[in-house]
Amino acid sequence: MPLINMPEFSGRLLDDFAARGAARIDTPVIQPAAPFLDMAGEDLRRRIFLTESETGESLCLRPEFTIPVCLRHIETVTGTPRRYCYLGEVFRQRRDGDNEFYQAGIEDLGETDIAAADARAITDAVQILENLLPGRRLAVRLGDQSVFEAVVRALGLPAGWQKRLIQSFGNTAHLKQLLQRLASPQAVAGLSAETAALVRQDEAALIAQIDRTMQETGYSTNASRSPREIAARLKEKLALAETRLDGSALLLLGEFLSLELPLTEAPAALAGFADAAGLSLGAALEGFEERVAALAGLGMDVSKITYRAAFGRPLDYYTGLVFEVTRAGDDAVLAGGGRFDRLLTLLGAREDIPAVGFSLWLDRIEQARAR
Amino acid sequence: MTITIALPSKGRMKEEAAAIFERAGLPIAAVGSDRSYRGRVEGTDDIEIAFLSASEIARELGSGSVDFGVTGEDLIREELADFENRVEIVARLGFGRADVVVAVPEIWLDVDTMADLGDVAADFRSRHGRRLQIATKYWRLTQQHFSGSHGIQLYRIVESLGATEGAPAAGQADIIVDITSTGSTLKANHLKILSDGVILKSQACLVRARKPGHEDNPRVTGIVDAIRAAL
Numbered sequence: 093m094p095l096i097n098m099p100e101f102s103g104r105l106l107d108d109f110a111a112r113g114a115a116r117i118d119t120p121v122i123q124p125a126a127p128f129l130d131m132a133g134e135d136l137r138r139r140i141f142l143t144e145s146e147t148g149e150s151l152c153l154r155p156e157f158t159i160p161v162c163l164r165h166i167e168t169v170t171g172t173p174r175r176y177c178y179l180g181e182v183f184r185q186r187r188d189g190d191n192e193f194y195q196a197g198i199e200d201l202g203e204t205d206i207a208a209a210d211a212r213a214i215t216d217a218v219q220i221l222e223n224l225l226p227g228r229r230l231a232v233r234l235g236d237q238s239v240f241e242a243v244v245r246a247l248g249l250p251a252g253w254q255k256r257l258i259q260s261f262g263n264t265a266h267l268k269q270l271l272q273r274l275a276s277p278q279a280v281a282g283l284s285a286e287t288a289a290l291v292r293q294d295e296a297a298l299i300a301q302i303d304r305t306m307q308e309t310g311y312s313t314n315a316s317r318s319p320r321e322i323a324a325r326l327k328e329k330l331a332l333a334e335t336r337l338d339g340s341a342l343l344l345l346g347e348f349l350s351l352e353l354p355l356t357e358a359p360a361a362l363a364g365f366a367d368a369a370g371l372s373l374g375a376a377l378e379g380f381e382e383r384v385a386a387l388a389g390l391g392m393d394v395s396k397i398t399y400r401a402a403f404g405r406p407l408d409y410y411t412g413l414v415f416e417v418t419r420a421g422d423d424a425v426l427a428g429g430g431r432f433d434r435l436l437t438l439l440g441a442r443e444d445i446p447a448v449g450f451s452l453w454l455d456r457i458e459q460a461r462a463r
Numbered sequence: 464m465t466i467t468i469a470l471p472s473k474g475r476m477k478e479e480a481a482a483i484f485e486r487a488g489l490p491i492a493a494v495g496s497d498r499s500y501r502g503r504v505e506g507t508d509d510i511e512i513a514f515l516s517a518s519e520i521a522r523e524l525g526s527g528s529v530d531f532g533v534t535g536e537d538l539i540r541e542e543l544a545d546f547e548n549r550v551e552i553v554a555r556l557g558f559g560r561a562d563v564v565v566a567v568p569e570i571w572l573d574v575d576t577m578a579d580l581g582d583v584a585a586d587f588r589s590r591h592g593r594r595l596q597i598a599t600k601y602w603r604l605t606q607q608h609f610s611g612s613h614g615i616q617l618y619r620i621v622e623s624l625g626a627t628e629g630a631p632a633a634g635q636a637d638i639i640v641d642i643t644s645t646g647s648t649l650k651a652n653h654l655k656i657l658s659d660g661v662i663l664k665s666q667a668c669l670v671r672a673r674k675p676g677h678e679d680n681p682r683v684t685g686i687v688d689a690i691r692a693a694l
Contacts (some may be wrong), residue, residue, distance in 0.1 A: 129619060130593075130594055130619065132616075133610065133616035133617055133618070134602075134605070134609070134610070134616075134618060134620050135606060135610045135616060135617060137602065137606070138544075138603075138606065139622070167466075215672055250573065252582065254583065255582070255585060255586070256581070256585070257587045259581075263614050266614030269614070272479070280575070283572065283575075287572055300571065303572055305569075305570050309570065309632075309653040310566055310630055310632055310653075311570055311631070311653065312630060313566075314631075314633060314634025315634075316572075316591055316634075316637050317571065317583070317637070319589075321590065322570065322572055322573055323569060325573040325582070325583070325603075326572050326573035328573075329573050329582075381470070406528060406616065407616070408585075408588075408617065430482050438588075445486070
């Protein structure tokens with residue numbers, strides 16, 4: 093390796109990836125910015141390096157690899173399943189640490205055996221770290237979006253509240269706010285008496301009224317939200333405002349979110365929770381159990397992995413597993429990963445492509461090796 | 464050491480700032496013609512006045528190339544990352560009042576709060592094939608309000624440098640974040656302010672750049688005290 097600023101273990105890492113059946117893929121450093129901002133939200137804008145092409149297209153320095161790898165996969169129309177690996181520089185504005193640093197990782201696209209692919213991603217990440225950090229104790233933390241979604245659905249809340257809670261999973265402060273609102277519903281303000289009366293009675297008349305107002309105010313031609321959509325959400329909102337989660341359901345949700353225990357005990361604990369609460373978690377629980385079994389099948393010590401029910405990422409393309417690996421007793425994430433089944437279609441893939449992967453923070457691994 | 468004070472170069476802001484400096488015993492005179500962009504305080508030779516545009520003043524304060532400036536709080540908070548560590552808001556001057564607000568089309572009868580907007584934003588992509596778009600020149604304030612205070616992540620900012628209120632009707636964006644003093648332009652464009660959509664109540668401020676030379680400089684404390692006493 094002629095590049096002197098690459099981590100000295102890069103060669104070994106690439107060999108390790110190859111031995112795990114992943115084909116290396118490279119992506120341009122300069123990327124269109126829109127997919128990153130679309131997927132991760134405007135918050136990212138402050139943390140990436142943006143520039144513009146001569147024609148005004150918004151470009152950025154690659155802030156991560158998952159989106160470029162997925163875009164490249166869609167572009168090249170190669171079939172699935174595919175295992176890609178990458179190693180290269182990423183660029184982010186950080187308060188701590190350098191603005192450019194190396195990441196490497198594996199993205200597993202199109203593997204339909206979900207439990208097996210999840211287990212393999214975790215196992216790969218842990219084994220690679222064990223190879224690079226011999227003798228250090230690692231801590232693995234695991235969460236599951238789909239289990240949270242199943243609990244929320246089983247609680248029998250209206251669809252609107254389910255969506256809100258699911259959207260905020262992983263954002264602890266926001267989730268707490270929502271639960272407070274759910275405990276003490278507030279009356280809907282800001283409706284004229286006339287509209288309020290229409291909502292309670294005739295949906296068609298309401299739609300007609302909205303349509304008329306839009307025509308008069310010149311909004312109809314360019315309106316993104318149609319009269320029908322506005323009317324439907326208004327009705328939904330009124331229904332939601334009247335919903336109050338009874339005390340026991342709130343307690344159950346709180347109890348679930350506080351679960352944190354060794355993964356070996358998690359399936360029984362979740363099943364016990366569901367039984368005691370009279371909830372059916374169905375496929376989510378089965379998938380969870382299969383993943384634990386698959387991990388054990390790959391030789392992982394499952395008792396060393398911690399399941400934390402509230403661990404998630406508040407991005408709408410994460411759909412199931414999330415995990416991160418640190419050194420025991422340390423906060424710095426050395427590897428982070430998860431399942432993002434919704435990402436490829438959001439990026440323009442024609443068919444659903446299940447996907448799971450992880451990335452390794454090579455700068456932090458380098459520091460951990462030195463200690 | 465010469466102290467540089469940046470003042471608005473035109474309009475009401477310029478006049479009101481001059482009036483306060485006058486009351487504070489620091490009468491401003493233009494150097495050369497009335498249209499000159501340089502000035503001084505009568506009777507002193509160690510204060511320089513630079514007449515600049517309001518957003519330039521915010522940037523110059525951020526880089527420390529002027530010692531004081533009079534500009535809107537909205538511009539300080541928008542233009543300067545981490546503004547509290549770089550500048551100090553010495554006094555709020557009581558003019559140039561305007562609010563930075565989140566406004567949506569009036570006809571969005573179902574949207575009255577940021578929480579409503581969060582619901583709409585969450586669904587937007589699956590319904591319309593793109594994220595909710597916000598026209599604004601206030602990138603930073605919008606992000607802080609949406610992501611920081613209300614946990615709303617899924618939207619896109621469309622840069623708008625003028626006539627922002629027209630963007631929703633023209634189809635350039637769905638909603639706006641903009642500054643308003645009376646709300647009449649919003650009303651004329653059939654927009655309404657969300658009940659918790661006031662991001663900032665802004666007004667003109669005397670702002671000091673945090674510079675090491677300022678400590679124990681009697682000139683600096685003298686200006687601060689004089690302006691505060693004039694309010």
